[in-house]
Amino acid sequence: MSQRLLLLLALLFILAACGKEDAASGDVPGFVQLQSQVFEPGCAMSACHGGDSGIAGLTFADAQTAYDQLVNVPPVNGPARSDGMLRVTPGDVDASFLWTKLTMGSHHLGHSGYGAAMPMSTSTAPGPDSLDAVERWIEGGAPFDGADVEADTQDVQDFENYVECDAEDEAGLRECLGPEPDPNQALRIYSPKLVIPPNSDTTLCSYLDFHAPEEILLTATRGQQMSGGHHTAVFVASSPQNDFEPSDCGDAEMQNFRFVAAAGGGGGLDAEMPDGVALRIQQGQQIVLQSHYINTTDEPMAVMDSVDIEFSTDSDPIIADPFAMLDGGFEVPPGAEDFERVSECTADEDMDIYMLLGHTHENGVLFTFELLRDGEEPELLYHAVDGRLLRNSPEIKLYDTPLSINAGDSFRMTCAWDNPHDHALTWPEEMCVGLMYYGPGRGWLTCEAEDEFPRELGGGDAEGCADPTDEGNDVGVGRFCSSTECQDNGDANICLAAINPASNFCSFLGCETDDQCGEGASCVVESAGSACVPDKCL
Secondary structure: OHHHHHHHHHHHHHHHHHHHHHOOOOOOEOHHHHHHHHHHHHHOOOOOOOOOOOHHHOOOOOHHHHHHHHEOOOOOOHHHHHOOOEOEOOOOHHHEHHHHHHHOOHHHHHHHOOOOOOOOOOOEEEOHHHHHHHHHHHHOOOOOOOEOOOOOEEEHHHOOOOEOOOOOOHHHHHHHOOOOOOOOOEEEEEOOOEEEOOOEEEEEEEEEEEEOOOOEEEEEEEEEOEOOEEEEEEEEEOOOOOOOOOEEOOHHHHHOEEEEEEEOOOOOOOEEOOOOEEEEEOOOOEEEEEEEEEEOOOOOEEEOOEEEEEEOOOOOOEEOEEEEEEOOOOOEOOOOOOEEEEEEEEOOOOEEEEEEEEEOOOOEEEEEEEEEOOOOOOEEEEEEOOHHHHHHOOOEEEEEEEEEEOOOOEEEEEEEEOOOOOOOEOOOOOOOEEEEEEEOOOOOEEEEOOOOOOEEOOOOOOOOOOOOOOOOOOOOOOOEOOOOOOOOOOOOOEEHHHOOOOOOEEEOEOOOOHHHHOOOEEEEEEOOEEEEEEHHHO
């Protein structure tokens, strides 16, 4: 990576010099002028592209830095890179990702995999004169200095991204989200009222007071957000909670969630499965809603999200279940740069892939996911280089035509990190996960770095180790269960049978020591997390 960066810097130095010469004549706007009139006012906030390192490694804190990070530089967005775009391609607006993000609507951006429309503003966006100046700057060769510009703005509420709402109370916010769908066709879920701090990039998670009364087979999720929303995502909780107040989505919370689908907002893409395919939420599972917002104003704002979960109408759909490929055995030394890990996993059965996303945390500098078929060149399925985006809002790749995998095909996942800290980075402070939905589903599959083939964590015909007469120990660990019987069982309020049918007992996740698990139970730690297990089941 360092060699590529050196080449890019050398190229940028040459191009920047050429741009300054070109600006000596004519009326081509210059980046210096655009920076002060267009980009700095609308983009250089701490919540977006401000400070020393903005979102996606692009900051408008000063003109020279922004110019060097824009002109002839590949975007971090994987689909845009694959399409041959640069952030700014001098002389070609159609090949300039900056122009695409400023002018293409969120619906088209989402279906192209290009992320959110820019700016993620809650007030104004560049107006016609400003956009004309940006277009003339790119077509004119993208000079560093040039003619002055006449900047203007337009109300961001004119765009398709958001639901407009001036309400401050929960009832008023909910009313802004419009009438609910036919309950026979869809289930609408709402977040609580959310308060987004000023000048912040905020991701909140809300446990909802809703447990699926029966198995839900769903074919689509369609979300709505208010000004500044980037995406909303539906999860289910492994361990149910009774605290329904929204909170920051930290490492502990995210380990307790299982992704269902993302939807809506400026950067969200409504999830829709192909005909005849359905996702499922199991009976008794608690729904969690994740809400990502960027508030670029100086005032807090009250918002609310909604998601319509559309039911499958197929009498016998193909069930798509999650398949997580993960590497949790790494240790990134303090001060390391481009520390890389590679893992592979071989499919043991034929399957179709319907969705793929990658995940690291903010120290990630590379995530790739490749398909390896015998006798063929590796096929790159996913590429990302920005850990901050991978943590909060990764690209979600949906396959309208499923990706067919044959038994014996392999997946190769590569993660790399920089570690600026004085301590080693390990799981879960950092992560390396590729999450897929596959079908026909036979339950949750995981494949860790030491696994050659996927392991089945749900479904199947495994015989449970607990007996119906088992009442559990002093903290409730080990009580017999089959689905939801642990909700009134103190801390041990999750039935692990929902994860693995052989683990038909109540437990809790996130233990650190055996003492926490009570008498006759031990804390079992794996790279994906930890849980208390009765000694008889070890």
